[in-house]
Amino acid sequence: xxxMTNEIRVMTSGAFTAAYLELIPQLELLTKKKIVTAxxxxxxxxxxxxxxxxxGEPVDVVIVADSVLVxxxxxxxxxxxxxxxxxxxAIGVAVRAGAPKPDIGTVDALKxxxxxxxxxxxxxxxxxxxxxxxxxxxxxIADQVLSKCRRIEGGERVGAVIARGExxxxxxxxxxxxxxxxxxxxxxxxxxxxxxxxFSAGVAVNTNDSEAxxxxxxxxxxxxxxxxxxxxxxxxxxxx
Numbered sequence: 001x002x003x004m005t006n007e008i009r010v011m012t013s014g015a016f017t018a019a020y021l022e023l024i025p026q027l028e029l030l031t032k033k034k035i036v037t038a039x040x041x042x043x044x045x046x047x048x049x050x051x052x053x054x055x056g057e058p059v060d061v062v063i064v065a066d067s068v069l070v071x072x073x074x075x076x077x078x079x080x081x082x083x084x085x086x087x088x089x090a091i092g093v094a095v096r097a098g099a100p101k102p103d104i105g106t107v108d109a110l111k112x113x114x115x116x117x118x119x120x121x122x123x124x125x126x127x128x129x130x131x132x133x134x135x136x137x138x139x140x141i142a143d144q145v146l147s148k149c150r151r152i153e154g155g156e157r158v159g160a161v162i163a164r165g166e167x168x169x170x171x172x173x174x175x176x177x178x179x180x181x182x183x184x185x186x187x188x189x190x191x192x193x194x195x196x197x198x199f200s201a202g203v204a205v206n207t208n209d210s211e212a213x214x215x216x217x218x219x220x221x222x223x224x225x226x227x228x229x230x231x232x233x234x235x236x237x238x239x240x
Contacts, residue, residue: 005208008216011039011049012063013125014157015089015173016199018232020063023225030219031212041155042068044124053077059204060213063220065126066198073202079210082203084217087234089197091127092174094183096162101185102169107192111139113169120149121158121167123176128152130195131171138193159183173197175233198237 008031012020017040024035038059042049049064053072062069062078066085072078093104102117104110114120114136122128128151136142150167152158158170163182170177177186188194201220203213219225226236 005033007034007036008061008209008212009036009038009059010061010063010216011052011059012037013042013049013065013068013199014040014123014155014176015065015125015197015234016063016087016175016232017041018175018179019087019225019229019234020220022228022232023220026224027216027219031216033209033212035216039155041157042125043155044153047155053204056206058206058208060207060209061201061216062204063199063201066200067126069200069202077205078202079205079207082214082217083200084202084221085198085200085237086217086221087199087229087236089173089175089199089234090188090194091130091171091197092177092186092188092233094159094162094170094172094177094180094186095168096165097182097184099168099184102187104187104190107139107190110190110193111141114139114145115141117145117148117169119167119169120145121152121161121170122149123158123172124151124153125173126197127171127173127195134195135189135193173233178233199234 102113122131158172159180162170201217207213229236
């Protein structure tokens with residue numbers, strides 16, 4: 001057992017970041033420990049959350065897409081009994097502030113918008129994987145559109161790229177787009193082609209305080225945290 005400290009270290013993917021940051025004061029009151037944010041994106045390369053976990057970087061709580069957390073449990077990086085589904089997340093589209101609102105109200109309109117766009121940015125995460133390997137293929141426009149797409153690496157928010165004018169349209173989880181300044185018209189994909197992802201939390205096997213880490217996760221899944229989760233653009237799942 002590791003020696004307890006006065007800190008709880010948290011790694012979270014971008015989709016849950018806004019809700020988590022809002023809840024930090026309540027989490028510190030609950031655990032009576034300082035919450036240290038070790039990551040706010042799944043990231044890519046050597047600094048990605050998976051690689052940091054495999055290197056044994058100190059962490060207590062990990063919040064990522066459900067499929068990723070399940071893989072961490074299978075790899076022996078997360079305690080299986082701590083697995084908790086926290087929120088559902090939908091994919092959205094955004095453009096630079098001041099740009100015309102893109103028409104994505106129907107599947108046909110979305111298809112036209114993608115074909116007409118000069119450049120498209122998408123995340124190096126579950127929403128980007130869906131866009132580049134499923135959605136464009138389902139729409140029958142992968143050959144025409146993929147060459148205009150740019151995958152945003154290194155944990156940078158797609159919204160930041162859009163705000164700088166480096167891409168015309170951006171795709172990412174709604175909860176990751178909404179906090180970004182300089183973008184507008186954050187709109188969910190049409191229901192027929194929407195992909196809702198679940199984000200889950202777990203306690204790292206090398207946690208310094210399993211009891212506090214478990215308590216933190218229980219709070220994130222509780223009714224008391226639901227308001228912050230909803231305000232961030234996510235749908236709370238509630239207790240297991």
